[in-house]
Amino acid sequence: MLSSNSGFQRLSQAAMSRSRFLRLAAGALLPFVGLRPSAAAAPNPELAQNSGAPGTKDAAAPGRMGAILVSRFGPVKIHSYLSPADGFHVNTQMIEGPTAVVIFDGQLQLPYADEVASHVQALGKPVDRIILSHAHTDHWSGLQVLTERFPDARVFALDGIADQLHARGQARLDSFRPIYGDRIATKVTVPTEIIAEGVQRIDGITYDFKRFIDAESDLQLAALLPEQKMLMAFDLVFSPNEHAFTVVDHFEHWMIVLESLKALQGYDIITIGHDTPVLRSAIDSTITYVKRAKEIHAASADAKTYSESLKAAFPDRQQAGWVDFSAGILYAARR
Numbered sequence: 320m321l322s323s324n325s326g327f328q329r330l331s332q333a334a335m336s337r338s339r340f341l342r343l344a345a346g347a348l349l350p351f352v353g354l355r356p357s358a359a360a361a362p363n364p365e366l367a368q369n370s371g372a373p374g375t376k377d378a379a380a381p382g383r384m385g386a387i388l389v390s391r392f393g394p395v396k397i398h399s400y401l402s403p404a405d406g407f408h409v410n411t412q413m414i415e416g417p418t419a420v421v422i423f424d425g426q427l428q429l430p431y432a433d434e435v436a437s438h439v440q441a442l443g444k445p446v447d448r449i450i451l452s453h454a455h456t457d458h459w460s461g462l463q464v465l466t467e468r469f470p471d472a473r474v475f476a477l478d479g480i481a482d483q484l485h486a487r488g489q490a491r492l493d494s495f496r497p498i499y500g501d502r503i504a505t506k507v508t509v510p511t512e513i514i515a516e517g518v519q520r521i522d523g524i525t526y527d528f529k530r531f532i533d534a535e536s537d538l539q540l541a542a543l544l545p546e547q548k549m550l551m552a553f554d555l556v557f558s559p560n561e562h563a564f565t566v567v568d569h570f571e572h573w574m575i576v577l578e579s580l581k582a583l584q585g586y587d588i589i590t591i592g593h594d595t596p597v598l599r600s601a602i603d604s605t606i607t608y609v610k611r612a613k614e615i616h617a618a619s620a621d622a623k624t625y626s627e628s629l630k631a632a633f634p635d636r637q638q639a640g641w642v643d644f645s646a647g648i649l650y651a652a653r654r
């Protein structure tokens with residue numbers, strides 16, 4: 320697909336210079352194409368907008384609303400679909416191996432999941448499986464579309480995720496429907512298979528799956544791809560350009576989880592749940608953010624105070640609306 324070029328050009332105004340990025344890629348012995356880490360990057364308001372940067376073309380998919388970055392590692396390609404802002408900049412990762420595709424996460428809005436499906440279909444390889452990283456609605460609502468478009472693909476998640484979706488999935492869809500209408504799923508897609516922790520090979524690609532509790536969500540998958548030197552951190556790590564979601568009071572343990580990610584050596588590129596890939600320094604900036612959020616939460620009696628204080632503490636981060644969204648849930652859950 321030609322989307323790698325357009326993706327790179329679209330995102331080329333990020334602060335990390337192309338030459339620095341290529342040095343990093345070369346250092347990791349990776350023939351990278353198009354994946355542009357954004358740690359320490361400047362605010363990037365045009366990110367994932369349909370218009371793209373001036374002069375760019377998306378020959379592969381005219382009219383596509385999201386952005387797709389493609390990185391190549393020999394026979395393996397990682398396609399990262401990034402939704403527009405009204406889809407929370409959620410990423411769907413498509414790991415294209417020699418004979419099949421593995422999809423991670425399914426988008427919030429159905430039209431964006433549909434764009435993911437169309438991109439995968441154009442690759443001409445069957446979907447081996449779909450893997451859900453955690454039970455937040457912005458990552459699974461669109462599984463409805465993906466399972467319709469790829470009816471043979473089994474849906475995997477960590478043990479416990481299916482129970483969470485059975486218990487709360489429909490209520491979460493109902494809470495989104497007033498905002499998004501028919502762009503949100505009508506039914507909960509519950510994973511039917513449990514993904515085991517540890518190392519396994521899928522289509523010749525080595526994955527090391529890890530299970531984390533009590534961080535951004537109660538239960539979160541991360542995946543190491545040691546041959547590609549890539550960490551798929553999902554919502555454990557956030558971009559330094561954007562606010563993080565803080566919907567549960569797990570600040571202290573989230574920081575412990577982040578320290579454990581920091582201890583992993585050899586993973587220089589991190590794909591995340593929202594926004595473009597980041598460098599390792601994003602782990603530190605996420606720790607800084609979570610620490611400050613914890614302090615503000617302890618000092619704030621209500622959602623409005625929390626939200627205003629957190630936004631004031633990080634005025635350069637984009638997506639201030641995510642702070643209001645988080646504060647509403649964080650304080651509603653307070654006993």
Ligand SMILES: [Zn+2]
Nearest residue numbers: 455457554592
């Ligand atoms: Zn998320």
